[in-house]
Amino acid sequence: MIYFCAMQQKIVLIGGPGTGKTTIINELIKKGYYCMPEVSREVTLKAKEDGIDQLFLTEPLLFSKMLLEGRENQYLKATDLKKDIVFFDRGIPDVHAYMDYFKTEYPDYFIEKCKKYEYTKIFHFSPWEEIHTTDNERYESFVESVQIDKFLVKAYSDLGYNLINVPFGSIEERTNFILNSLTSE
Template sequence: MKRTKDHYSFYVITGGPGTGKTTLLEELRQRGFKVVPETVHQLIKAQQAIDGDALSGKNRKRYMELMFQAYMEHFEKAIKDHNDKDVVFFDHSFLDALCYAALEGVPIDQEMKTLAETHRYHPQVFILPPWKDIYHRDAQCTQDWNEAVFTYNKMIQTYRSYRYDLIEVPRIPVKERADFVLESIHSK
């Protein structure tokens, strides 16, 4: 498969559950940036609504495949709609599906590995660390604190294995977090 051009204005904001990603992305959206929402919560809700088995506690492989596919569709749509002047922020990426697979011991097929190598986001990825003061669980986010920390460390490992540079976003108020992200982008 041919390598796609690097999409240097496609920035991933990732991290484990309850780290403030959604709040940060909403702040960036309010500042006029394009934001591609995450799909995991939507996937879980859809599967729960139909009593489907593509859930983490049931068919982990199918869950990971649907997650990967949804993120890949978001990526490809962003390419289609892309204007070279636009900065686009993604709430997670298809690499998070590969991280999930590693966490759960789910095999990753060669096609997914190839897509992860050839479809590239900006090399700088913003990762939000676990933050106990804002961490909470809900119907879609069921990890306990220790699992959230373990997930964070596995995310670092996964993104680095695909040659992304991780920038940890400090545990500061959301407006300052958004400033930090934008300053990091504009300083390069």
Template sequence: MEDFVIVSGCSGGGKSTLLAELRRRGFATIDEPGRRIVAEELSCGGRALPWVDAVAFARRAIEVSLADRATADAGARWIFFDRGLIDACAALEHLTGERVLQKLGRLYRYNKRVFLTPPWPEIYATDAARRHGLAEAVAEYERLTSVYPSLGYDIHVLPKVSVAERVDWILTSLAC
């Protein structure tokens, strides 16, 4: 779907803050599946957490991402996803070797332009939902910089500028 725009990249690179600014400007946004799953699992004592059962977590992220796509407002001009199906499939494939990326990644498409937040050590922080360190976040980022082009997407690495400038940069890139 041309109107489904992925914002992905390095954990702790400012994706959630960026999506909040897009939302403030009136754009439709979909929050990161992983953060929603972690909040739900922590609230009910679940085990589908990246630091407890990473495979179960990745499988849940795929389910949530598919549900997000199915319920996204088809009438919105742009819908910005904080991560999504490709990221979840890449994680599962990395963990298990299960070949889901090519199948699901080719079946469920997003806008050709994918916006990646690069590693940004100066703003990186852990919290209750992000317990991994910067090195692990960078390794994931490097995987994603290969995964997206392998599926025919064009990567646009976001500059390390203010949130407002990043949003303006994305909108200009999309010719909004």
């Protein structure tokens, strides 16, 4: 059974760490769009509160299970909303893409959930060295971001998604590109 509302567009922003996804999500929020935040920061901060500095590095499968659950919950919440468009800062397939990047085995249900919960469109943010930064929750270097991006592209492509590449540009230009892509059909 696929949980997909034909009227509602579920739009995912993907790309390696530090490519501008969250900045654009924040801009979309300012414009009045409903957006689901990146779950991994929440999971990472909760683990730090519990005394685990880098949960993904110490227990990658547990971290990924928590992410998968969080992203599934976001999807279900979005389905219940009376919104025509819901944007997601990363989607369910990101979880197994990262697991593949780190060469960590995971149960089959990670892929099954990717097939069960479908998104309408996927906007891809390519690695962009000029804007890449690290912080307490994003520790990946630019080189790592480029490698992770390859796994993300593969994960979504393998599931049959057509990725729409967001060009480099100002926050306004990138946001308008996405919004124009939604209305140009």
